[in-house]
Amino acid sequence: MVFMPQPADAGNTQNMFIPARHVRERYKVSDMTIWRWLRDEQMAFPQPLYLGRYRYWRIAEIEAWERAHAEKGAA
Numbered sequence: 001m002v003f004m005p006q007p008a009d010a011g012n013t014q015n016m017f018i019p020a021r022h023v024r025e026r027y028k029v030s031d032m033t034i035w036r037w038l039r040d041e042q043m044a045f046p047q048p049l050y051l052g053r054y055r056y057w058r059i060a061e062i063e064a065w066e067r068a069h070a071e072k073g074a075a
Contacts, residue, residue: 017049017056026062044068 018026023034037045046065048055 014058014060016059018059018062020048020055020057023057023062 024031037043038047046057046061048057
């Protein structure tokens with residue numbers, strides 16, 4: 001499930017969100033690992049948006065984090 005608060009272009013992920021379950025599947029990690037990433041300042045994992053008890057991440061922020069994380073690994 002991808003949550004879109006506004007209609008978005010197919011290539012525009014700026015306003016698209018993914019739930020915690022998809023983040024876990026994307027990185028093949030547990031919920032506890034995501035919890036640790038959120039508390040680790042050096043990891044700089046994007047903070048989620050909370051809707052009730054559910055967490056959603058902006059796809060654009062996740063992709064930016066992936067690029068930054070890949071650059072650190074390549075350096």
